[in-house]
Amino acid sequence: xxxxxxxxxxxxxxxxxxxxxxxxxxxxxxxxxxxxxxxxxxxxxxxxxxxxxxxxxxxxxxxxxxxxxxxxxxxxxxxxxxxxxxxxxxxxxxxxxxxxxxxxxxxxxxxxxxxxxxxxxxxxxxxxxxxxxxxxxxxxxxxxxxxxxxxxxxxxxxxxxxxxxxxxxxxxxxxxxxxxxxxxxxxxxxxxxxxxxxxxxxxxxxxxxxxxxxxxxxxxxxxxxxxxxxxxxxxxxxxxxxxxxxxxxxxxxxxxxx
Amino acid sequence: xxxxxxxxxxxxxxxxxxxxxxxxxxxxxxxxxxxxxxxxxxxxxxxxxxxxxxxxxxxxxxxxxxxxxxxxxxxxxxxxxxxxxxxxxxxxxxxxxxxxxxxxxxxxxxxxxxxxxxxxxxxxxxxxxxxxxxxxxxxxxxxxxxxxxxxxxxxxxxxxxxxxxxxxxxxxxxxxxxxxxxxxxxxxxxxxxxxxxxxxxxxxxxxxxxxxxxxxxxxxxxxxxxxxxxxxxxxxxxxxxxxxxxxxxxxxxxxxxxxxxxxxxxxxxxxxxxxxxxxxxxxxxxxxxxxxxxxxxxxxxxxxxxxxxxxxxxxxxxxxxxxxxxxxxxxxxxxxxxxxxxxxxxxxxxxxxxxxxxxxxxxxxxxxxxxxxxxxxxxxxxxxxxxxxxxxxxxxxxxxxxxxxxxxxxxxxxxxxxxxxxxxxxxxxxxxxxxxxxxxxxxxxxxxxxxxxxxxxxxxxxxxxxx
Numbered sequence: 203x204x205x206x207x208x209x210x211x212x213x214x215x216x217x218x219x220x221x222x223x224x225x226x227x228x229x230x231x232x233x234x235x236x237x238x239x240x241x242x243x244x245x246x247x248x249x250x251x252x253x254x255x256x257x258x259x260x261x262x263x264x265x266x267x268x269x270x271x272x273x274x275x276x277x278x279x280x281x282x283x284x285x286x287x288x289x290x291x292x293x294x295x296x297x298x299x300x301x302x303x304x305x306x307x308x309x310x311x312x313x314x315x316x317x318x319x320x321x322x323x324x325x326x327x328x329x330x331x332x333x334x335x336x337x338x339x340x341x342x343x344x345x346x347x348x349x350x351x352x353x354x355x356x357x358x359x360x361x362x363x364x365x366x367x368x369x370x371x372x373x374x375x376x377x378x379x380x381x382x383x384x385x386x387x388x389x390x391x392x393x394x395x396x397x398x399x400x401x402x403x404x405x406x407x408x409x410x411x412x413x414x415x416x417x418x419x420x421x422x423x424x425x426x427x428x429x430x431x432x433x434x435x436x437x438x439x440x441x442x443x444x445x446x447x448x449x450x451x452x453x454x455x456x457x458x459x460x
Numbered sequence: 461x462x463x464x465x466x467x468x469x470x471x472x473x474x475x476x477x478x479x480x481x482x483x484x485x486x487x488x489x490x491x492x493x494x495x496x497x498x499x500x501x502x503x504x505x506x507x508x509x510x511x512x513x514x515x516x517x518x519x520x521x522x523x524x525x526x527x528x529x530x531x532x533x534x535x536x537x538x539x540x541x542x543x544x545x546x547x548x549x550x551x552x553x554x555x556x557x558x559x560x561x562x563x564x565x566x567x568x569x570x571x572x573x574x575x576x577x578x579x580x581x582x583x584x585x586x587x588x589x590x591x592x593x594x595x596x597x598x599x600x601x602x603x604x605x606x607x608x609x610x611x612x613x614x615x616x617x618x619x620x621x622x623x624x625x626x627x628x629x630x631x632x633x634x635x636x637x638x639x640x641x642x643x644x645x646x647x648x649x650x651x652x653x654x655x656x657x658x659x660x661x662x663x664x665x666x667x668x669x670x671x672x673x674x675x676x677x678x679x680x681x682x683x684x685x686x687x688x689x690x691x692x693x694x695x696x697x698x699x700x701x702x703x704x705x706x707x708x709x710x711x712x713x714x715x716x717x718x719x720x721x722x723x724x725x726x727x728x729x730x731x732x733x734x735x736x737x738x739x740x741x742x743x744x745x746x747x748x749x750x751x752x753x754x755x756x757x758x759x760x761x762x763x764x765x766x767x768x769x770x771x772x773x774x775x776x777x778x779x780x781x782x783x784x785x786x787x788x789x790x791x792x793x794x795x796x797x798x799x800x801x802x803x804x805x806x807x808x809x810x811x812x813x814x815x816x817x818x819x820x821x822x823x824x825x826x827x828x829x830x831x832x833x834x835x836x837x838x839x840x841x842x843x844x845x846x847x848x849x850x851x852x853x854x855x856x857x858x859x860x861x862x863x864x865x866x867x868x869x870x871x872x873x874x875x876x877x878x879x880x881x882x883x884x885x886x887x888x889x890x891x892x893x894x895x896x897x898x899x900x901x902x903x904x905x906x907x908x909x910x911x912x913x914x915x916x917x918x919x920x921x922x923x924x925x926x927x
Contacts, residue, residue: 257881259878260874280882281886281890283882284882284883292882296876297876298876299900300901301893301896306883306893362883
């Protein structure tokens with residue numbers, strides 16, 4: 203079932219964490235170069251979708267399929283998915299003491315790109331991206347996320363994305379906790395540092411980030427399902443009207459019958 | 461208790477046949493007064509050393525085994541060979557060296573010529589070509605760097621003055637044993653004001669004698685001098701003997717600085733019970749850098765006695781306890797003068813059924829004002845079966861002391877592993893990366909080639925392929 207034009211195809215994806223079903227049948231198609239946004243109230247399964255796509259082990263897929271360029275993603279380990287071109291910018295990235303940003307990222311780069319860039323070659327590449335994202339030079343020698351401020355962590359995630367050049371970048375609440383200046387820099391990074399045909403999936407509660415990263419498609423997730431899909435105008439409508447009208451239409455009291 | 465007789469008559473000798481080679485001697489197992497005398501006689505030692513040995517032997521008999529630490533109940537002192545001299549002949553048949561040890565040499569990239577030596581299958585490692593030039597340079601500056609037996613012959617006064625002055629025989633049962641039967645070890649004297657640029661490396665990289673199981677190492681750093689000493693290597697040290705009990709004594713005189721780095725990786729049958737102690741005088745700095753891998757049981761607490769104002773102790777150690785191993789390690793610092801400073805960092809990793817213990821003592825005596833001490837113990841557990849415990853004794857008798865103590869126990873977190881995997885790094889590599897990060901405060905103090913070996917070794921431990 204190769205889709206010539208599809209990069210990522212998610213069909214009827216159901217995911218459990220422990221005993222609780224969080225995703226109750228998600229369908230999503232992302233083509234190359236497209237920007238998609240998933241919006242929705244808190245606790246509705248947006249981040250679960252991000253983690254499930256990346257292959258977190260405690261997220262149990264009970265049915266459905268996920269394919270990337272026609273290949274079954276669900277059979278791949280998290281690192282295989284990453285090497286296939288799937289990148290997740292974490293909402294809460296882990297701290298890894300003793301491992302510097304540049305060393306870590308060089309190993310990641312060489313693994314994903316199947317290259318052997320020397321320390322010096324890689325440093326030049328990294329420096330260029332850091333300048334673009336207005337990140338101080340000393341940053342690359344710091345231990346990964348250790349003692350980083352919230353904003354530094356987010357910027358570090360985007361730096362990694364810029365270096366690793368994924369086919370699909372999933373941004374999990376990257377906008378949360380960023381001031382407007384930082385948000386603009388991060389958005390500029392997403393818009394300008396990825397290859398033309400890379401796709402982006404922005405997961406967010408707020409419409410704010412979508413002013414800077416223009417989505418081609420906006421999806422609304424309510425209680426583990428994508429219930430509405432539209433263009434940029436849907437985001438604006440949500441900004442205006444909030445989520446309540448959708449909750450009423452599709453929430454517990456609405457239809458929920460499989 | 462019946463001790464086998466130690467007869468050094470012709471029956472027991474295994475002579476070499478060329479006359480520029482010393483005869484090979486291997487004693488029978490077991491320890492008696494005669495064993496001690498024989499050791500001293502073979503080496504033609506001065507009478508005071510023979511007496512010292514015999515006195516120590518008496519102390520050894522009297523002292524109880526330490527029972528406050530790891531389980532030592534299986535050590536059988538009658539089942540140990542106390543003296544081996546294998547000048548130019550191999551001690552172990554290379555064919556008998558276990559395959560996993562050979563494999564580890566291979567994986568660590570240890571040169572062919574060093575492998576046989578490390579396994580005890582070759583008695584001499586030719587280090588002349590590497591060290592010849594350096595040796596000349598040191599001698600010009602008055603640095604003495606020889607094995608301790610040679611020192612006793614050629615620098616008797618110095619040895620007599622300092623031997624046992626830092627670690628007396630009566631310190632503990634194993635220090636007494638070492639004093640009674642010691643052989644080999646390094647003797648290092650750095651004259652006033654001399655700063656030795658390169659680290660001095662012992663073990664296979666410099667001479668054979670260091671390989672002993674009861675080695676005695678002494679470092680005397682005279683005023684204002686500076687030296688780094690490295691012993692050991694990351695390759696597993698294979699020995700058929702089950703007890704390694706060394707004593708290291710260091711004297712850091714006024715304004716001197718000594719860094720003593722140890723990397724040890726004993727084969728899994730060895731009890732590694734080592735007494736290491738330094739005295740630091742006015743404004744001197746003593747640094748112990750200590751890595752413990754392998755062995756069955758290791759008990760080792762490098763200590764520093766801060767003797768005079770301004771003296772400083774820095775101790776950083778790591779231990780890796782794999783299945784079947786107990787690493788009972790830590791440090792001891794005694795503040796015997798005002799305005800002295802100590803810093804202890806201890807990192808342990810436990811894997812499988814391995815157990816690591818941090819045991820440390822910081823003592824600040826009454827009236828010693830303005831002392832500072834900082835103790836940091838971090839334990840990393842790699843799985844559910846592994847265990848760690850911490851005994852940080854802190855005895856403060858002076859109210860002006862500034863003490864910080866922090867202890868953490870962490871587990872290798874799934875979150876961290878997933879994060880690194882999400883960047884394309886396979887799970888095993890992700891684990892290694894996190895562990896190498898954990899010990900980075902240690903490895904960054906090592907010369908580059910050792911740091912690389914160290915990280916590689918940890919990776920091998922993780923594969924479970926190290927014997």
